[in-house]
Amino acid sequence: MIKTKKEKNNERSAVYNLGSRTFDCPIELTSTAINGKWKLLIIYRLSLQHKLRFSQLKKEVKGVSEKMLIQHLKEMEKDGLVDRIVYPVVPPKVEYGLTEAGRSFIPVLDMMRNWGLSFIAVEATT
Amino acid sequence: MIKTKKEKNNERSAVYNLGSRTFDCPIELTSTAINGKWKLLIIYRLSLQHKLRFSQLKKEVKGVSEKMLIQHLKEMEKDGLVDRIVYPVVPPKVEYGLTEAGRSFIPVLDMMRNWGLSFIAVEATT
DNA sequence: TTCATTACTTACCAAAAGGTTGGTACTTGC
């Protein structure tokens, strides 16, 4: 169905909600959801491993600082993409995983990854 | 050719080139390629219209400033995603379009858009 | 002569993103 511009009658423009944020454009929503230097890599790791502890995630996402890792995880939790499970033990144990919405992004991420793969450099074979 | 130590035998780590930048990880490449507040929207508009003049793009990508539009277009041109055709006339006429590599991103963008669509808000019907 | 048009460019500024360092709480092992 093609939506023409100024909706003449009672047609209302759709909005899209991610966590507590609202968007007019689905591309903007997606763009915002994955906006952050490490978010795609976090999702990628969680798509491979199902559940990961904070410290494991830190090892897998190479180069990320603790601050950014937590910050991104929190945002993604707010956005409903990531689950956080706390075990009341000492020393602390927290596991992160993808929610249903988060898992639904995996095919998209796969396409993004495949698109990136097509830019593989051709190496001379000495 | 610089090879870091990790590769014990003849195992070589692949690299991916976007314009003049090199990445170890295809996800990072993709992430970098679309990194910019307006880039996805620019690609989206160019995917719908095939070719657009600068001023038309400015109208279609709502809210973008001239500075950011040019800046992003230049980066995408360097990255090989966007074509720039200059007509030697006065007043100036420049058309932008997607390259083959740029067009190959359209299915990815479609998935991103569809993923965003799934977050449509349910509205109460008064 | 001055204006309009188009596709920029430049200078400057504010805000956001991200990095570094150091600290906390709690318990087990030495």
Added chain:
DNA sequence: GCAAGTACCAACCTTTTGGTAAGTAATGAA
């Protein structure tokens, strides 16, 4: 008593990003 291990927080700082406002070149129209 002290260090180790875990999952964070808070301060501080630099870099990056994006926005605003103004100016430029070339030509034809008024």
